[in-house]
Amino acid sequence: MAFSTLNLSLSLKLGTNNNGFFGSQFSHSFLSSKLFLGSSSFSVGNLSFSISHHSSCRLHINGSQWSSTHFRCFAQKSEPSVSVDVLAGNERVVVLVIGGGGREHALCYALQRSPSCDAVFCAPGNAGISSSGNATCIPDLDISDSSAVISFCSKWSVGLVVVGPEASLVSGLANDLVKAGIPTFGPSAEAAALEGSKNFMKSICDKYGIPTAKYQTFSDASAAKQYIKEQGAPIVIKADGLAAGKGVVVAMTLEEAYETVDSMLVEGVFGSAGSQVVVEEFLEGEEASFYALVDGEHAIPLESAQDHKRVGDGDTGPNTSGMGAYSPATVLTKEIQSLVMESIILPTVKGMSAEGRKFIGVLYAGLMIEKKSGLPKLIEYNVRFGDPECQVLMVRLESDLAKVLLAACRGELEGVSLNWSPGSAMVVVMASKGYPGSYEKGTVIQNLEEAEHVDASVKIFHAGTALDSDGNFIATGGRVLGITAKGKDLKEARDKAYQAVEEINWPRGFYRHDIGWRALP
Numbered sequence: 402m403a404f405s406t407l408n409l410s411l412s413l414k415l416g417t418n419n420n421g422f423f424g425s426q427f428s429h430s431f432l433s434s435k436l437f438l439g440s441s442s443f444s445v446g447n448l449s450f451s452i453s454h455h456s457s458c459r460l461h462i463n464g465s466q467w468s469s470t471h472f473r474c475f476a477q478k479s480e481p482s483v484s485v486d487v488l489a490g491n492e493r494v495v496v497l498v499i500g501g502g503g504r505e506h507a508l509c510y511a512l513q514r515s516p517s518c519d520a521v522f523c524a525p526g527n528a529g530i531s532s533s534g535n536a537t538c539i540p541d542l543d544i545s546d547s548s549a550v551i552s553f554c555s556k557w558s559v560g561l562v563v564v565g566p567e568a569s570l571v572s573g574l575a576n577d578l579v580k581a582g583i584p585t586f587g588p589s590a591e592a593a594a595l596e597g598s599k600n601f602m603k604s605i606c607d608k609y610g611i612p613t614a615k616y617q618t619f620s621d622a623s624a625a626k627q628y629i630k631e632q633g634a635p636i637v638i639k640a641d642g643l644a645a646g647k648g649v650v651v652a653m654t655l656e657e658a659y660e661t662v663d664s665m666l667v668e669g670v671f672g673s674a675g676s677q678v679v680v681e682e683f684l685e686g687e688e689a690s691f692y693a694l695v696d697g698e699h700a701i702p703l704e705s706a707q708d709h710k711r712v713g714d715g716d717t718g719p720n721t722s723g724m725g726a727y728s729p730a731t732v733l734t735k736e737i738q739s740l741v742m743e744s745i746i747l748p749t750v751k752g753m754s755a756e757g758r759k760f761i762g763v764l765y766a767g768l769m770i771e772k773k774s775g776l777p778k779l780i781e782y783n784v785r786f787g788d789p790e791c792q793v794l795m796v797r798l799e800s801d802l803a804k805v806l807l808a809a810c811r812g813e814l815e816g817v818s819l820n821w822s823p824g825s826a827m828v829v830v831m832a833s834k835g836y837p838g839s840y841e842k843g844t845v846i847q848n849l850e851e852a853e854h855v856d857a858s859v860k861i862f863h864a865g866t867a868l869d870s871d872g873n874f875i876a877t878g879g880r881v882l883g884i885t886a887k888g889k890d891l892k893e894a895r896d897k898a899y900q901a902v903e904e905i906n907w908p909r910g911f912y913r914h915d916i917g918w919r920a921l922p
Contacts, residue, residue, distance in 0.1 A: 493519040494803055495558055498536065499544050499574065500565030501525045503830075503864030503883045504788035507795040508563055508802075509536035510860065515803040522557065524550070528874065529863020529882075544569060547577035554583050561586065561807055567643060567785050570762075571597040584810040585761075588784050592753055592760040595782040599639050599679045602782050609752035611745055613779045614769075616681040622666040628680055629658045635683040639781075640665055642674030646722035647837065649781075651683065686772040687732045687919065688780070690765060690790050693746045694805065696814040697759040700750050702742060704797060704821050705733035706790040707919070712837060714915045721837045722880060725916030727827040727891055728793040732770050732919070741768065741777050749782070760784075761809060792862050792883045793826040825891040827898045827917055828862070828883045831910045836879035844909035846874045846881070852904040858887040858894075859901045881910065891917055 496512050498505050498521065505523055512521045513535050523530055526538025543549050554562065562578055564570055564587030573590035587593075594601045606613040618641070619625035629636055629652075638661045640648030648671055652658035665675035688710070692703035707730035712718040733741075745766055753760045765783035770776070786794070795802075799820040808814050833840035846866070853859050862885060865878020884901045888894035895917050902912060 491517065493517055494560035494807065495520045496522070496561045496563060496803055497550075497554060497557075497559045498523045498563045498565060499550070499569055501527045501530070501538075502565070502788060502878075503862045503880065504786050504791040505565040506530045506533070506535065506862040506864070507792040507883075507885075508565065508786070510862070511795040511798055511802045512536075512563070515801045517801050517807075518803040522553075522559070524553070527863050527866055527877075528868045529861070529866045532868075533863075544574070545572070547574055550574065551578065551581045551583065554578070554581075560584060561803060561810070563587070563806060564762075565785060567593065567596050567783065570784055571643060575762075584807060586763075586806040586810055588760050588762040589758070591758040592762075593784045594758070595749075595753070595760070595764075596784040597643060598641055599781065600641050600677060603679060605749065605752055605756075606779060609748045611748050611752075611779055612777070614682045614684050616679050618677055618679050619662075620666065620677045622662050625662045625666065625678060625680055626659050629655065629662070632680075632682065634658055637681040637683055638662060638665070639679040639681060640671045640675040641677035641679060642671070644671040644674045647671075647720070648674060649720060651720070684769040684771055684778060684780070686769045689730045689733050689768045689770060689777075690726075690787055691733065691738070691741050691746070691768055691777075692766075692786070692790070692794065693742070693764045694809050694814060695746075695750055695760050695762060695764050696809045696812045697761050698750065698754060698812065699815045700742070700746050700764070701814055701817055701819065702738060702746075703763075703794055703819065704728050705730040705738065706787070706793055707732065708787065708790050709913060709916055712913075714913055715918075719837055721832075723787065723789045724830045724832070724880075724913045725828055726787075726790045726793050727825060727894065727917045727920065728790070728797055729825065730920070733768075737770065737777055741766065745777065745779050761812075765790075788864070788880075789828045789830055789862075789883050792828040792885045796858075796860055796885055796887055797822045797826050822887065824887060824889045825894045826885060826887045827891065827894040828885040829898045829902050829912050829916050830864075830880050831882040831884065831902065831905065831907065831912045832880045833865075833876050833878070834909050834911050840879055841909060842875075842877055843869070844876045844907070845869070846876060846910065847906040848904050849874060849882075852884065852901040855901040855904060856886060856897045859897060860885045861901070876907070876910065891920055895921065 496518055498508050509521050509523050512518045521536040522539055523536040524539040524542040524544055530536050531538040542553055562583055562585045570587050570593040575585045575587040576589045578585040600618045603616055617628050634655050635653045636658050638650050650661045652661055664670045665678050690706045693700040706726050706728040708723045708726040710720045712721050763786055765787050767780040768777045769780050771778055799822055853861055862883040865881045866874045867877045869875050884898050886894050886897035
């Protein structure tokens, strides 16, 4: 059987609006899958397409003629050749990524490179994801409305949903999608309680013998302060529920600890998320992030990574959601990784199954490699990929991500192994001045294209951007960009990442200058 080869830009985008999103966008794989020889016309939604098989590859859309030169290519300078063989028997899937930050951009990037992925949608996405061509963004899909998401999946034959944000998981989006028969990578609301409630996570640790810091949970401020007085400072206070990455305070003095308790339990700064607090012993050592893909019964480790939570150089200032990361993390030796799997990850997976809360998704263990013992203890669980660690993991992943995530959804991870690029990767986060406090929105960012041209390994992931009326990228969030690079070692990755950062013209942005300092001389 003959097959047709058509040169198409990576992302076809029609009808822009002021927010930088496009009314109709189709990735090359999605559109090319429609272009079988002998099928010269098809419809997508309310658009009808017909193909004239000439060398110039002209498309007729709703009666209007468009040549391939009318479509702007964002992702590559050259147009890749897309071969479509109607006899291809390998399973291919359309994927919907839920979310719109840097983590989701990295997931879209990796999924688009997956041989088994036919197309990638991202809802709501952001202007950077859209412009990169890594996914078709759907800004008007209400991801808090499960029925709307299910309807979209049905309409576009979505065969895999990857849920990025923890809030969507805790609210039960995965429950509804799975009930509708849609394969979904992400835990149920019941399993997502590992992140949604720090007290629940601690109770699982207690019951199944998982090493963690000593703690007590309180809803009464006076009782919490009495316990803090008995334990002394430094000490850690955590809001029980989700607090957008801001609910953990490492109090270095008793006064700071008392103030934190009052802000959460008396003043209610985090609302219901802070109606209970977990007061935890301060562990001294080196933090690291450990990831495992879980199918309900089995788990396979991902590569290691280490992030940088503090806002300032030298790990100073308040905690953030992450100012940079690198992979692999030298602190996580092969021996420690095996110990983490045996003493933390697998007991959690088995324990959650025993509790009737089977976990399907990615388990992200925040660890402390304790200084006094050299052994890992669990600080916290997240039930989704970390941000910005996801960025360095996805640029290093060489396996077919869509295929692996589908295997997790089907309970078929046993025996699966992953391939990673050698060397190292680093991401440097650029944030709006003032973050993690108040910051100005709408500031213009320039020279992003020049930054990505510093080296072939440089990739800029967008976390909080939009386009203004002049087509300039503007900052819409606290953490805005993740400048990511690979190298033969961490030093080379760092040098490339910071060289790219220095190309970016954003006077109202800032970044840490020492990402990776623990692993570098």
